[in-house]
Amino acid sequence: MLPMIAIIGRPNVGKSSLFNRIARRRISIVDPTPGVTRDQLSVSIELQPPEELEGSADVRWVELCDTAGFGVYSAEGKQFDDAGEDLSKLTPRVEEQIRRAAHDATIILFVIDAQHGVTGLDRQIGQLLRASGYSAKVILVANKVDSESWEAHAYDATSMGFGNAACVSAMNGGGLRQLAARLWTIVGESSAKEPSSEMKLAIVGRRNAGKSSLVNALAGQDRVIVSEIAGTTRDSVDVRFEANGRSFLAIDTAGVRKQRSFADDIEFYASTRTEDAIRRADVCLLLLDATEKISQVEKKLSGMLVELHKPVILVVNKWDLVDRKLKLDDYSDYLTQEFPHLDFAPIVTVSAVKGEGLEQLVTMAFNLFTQASHREGTGRLNAVMQEILKKRGPSSALGTIAKIFYVTQIATKPPTIAVVVNKPKLFTAVYQRYIINRLREELAFSEVPISLVISERKRRESPGDRPVGKASKAASVESNLVTESDEPAAFEE
Helix, strand or coil: CCCEEEEEECCCCCHHHHHHHHHCCCCCCCCCCCCCCCCCEEEEEEECCCHHHCCCCCCEEEEEEECCCCCCCCCCCCCECCCCCEHHHHHHHHHHHHHHHHHHCCEEEEEEECCCCCCHHHHHHHHHHHHCCCHHHEEEEEECCCCHHHHHHHHHHHHHCCCCCEECCCCCCCCHHHHHHHHHHHHCHHHCCCCCCCEEEEEECECCCCHHHHHHHHHCCCCCCCCCCCCCCCCCEEEEEEECCEEEEEEECCCECCHHHCCCHHHHHHHHHHHHHHHHCCEEEEEEECCCCCCHHHHHHHHHHHHCCCCEEEEEECHHHCCCCCCHHHHHHHHHHHCHHHCCCCEEECECCCCECHHHHHHHHHHHHHHHHCCCCHHHHHHHHHHHHHHCCCCCCCCCCCEEEEEEEEECCCCEEEEEECCHHHCCHHHHHHHHHHHHHHCCCCCCCCEEEEEECCCCCCHHHCCCHHHHHHHHHHHCCCCCCCCCCCEEC
């Protein structure tokens, strides 16, 4: 396990901005509304050595964790959501997440706002940290020290008993280099090793489908807040797991609904984070509520998954609540009707609340990850494509014979197959779907998307016509796909 650095403080002191600055990318949603961050957000990052050790010391890896503002709904802000639900009901669970992060952390960054000075809520948080025995691992951070004029205000915070505050500005980056170097020194050499590569698993779906319950069931503890209040999860939450000796990262995302129903900008940003989570995931779980009909939101999500060529498992949650007269085969037919473009995706039934079906789900996810990472040999690809063309070639009103000169796999995740042909126009979208379906039957890609790249053969150039430099190398790679001397015989209909 990597050392954890937890960022803790009252609402609106700039915790999420600091988190994004240290992580060097936008992960946590930043908005002046108290309560935007509710769950424990984490990311693995590398800390650079102090300037005097650059070139002679390695980076060190840590898990950086952002938490909600302590006392968020007792602070001034939006206490009721667009459906009239009292968000203060979330306070005990939000604060429990903060306590767990503080307990698990190697270092606690206790953030205050230098421009507002030390408040009563700041002192309350400090008292709780001392009472819990965490004083030794606390670094007091005075944020919003955007100029030297605010440094005096930061020094007033020494009265809290955590030593001198580290003065930073998450807005302009001031003091961040010094803080990162201090963290590098504290975590020590035990974190010098980069974390091993892991499968990234995004859990997507509409509101209240049970995404957070599924993450907690996988983790065996409450890592994300589960509530009857729709839209509780706002950010994409990363949670790391180990199962049967293999590690993976589950990304819990905000529940999606129709864009015209968005209550505020925060919900828009949460929806954008969901799309970002899908893009960085290796496998996606489209979580469906077995007690509800498939909605347009889920159909839109499925279209996004197909467009991005993501391996998908259709996860049917709350299966324990459906009428026992409903057979899985009949429900599978219903899903095929609703998601015809995902007819290759496996279906797994689970009960997140009861913990049923989770082992099968994780096994299937790793199976899809393996399929998407597989690389097929060129000889096998050419042989399979020849058989496909013999059985059914693309039709041509003019009687033109389709020819495939060369086939090779050029990428994984998704498996990307390049096909060099005589007439690309003959290979219509319908015929390409036919090819992809046949490839799934014959190759180790039976349950994952395949990207097909159809291109026309380039005529061989004489040496004097070839470009030079970088362009020459690119042209050489392309021309080497097919040459008069080494290309296989054309596959004819």
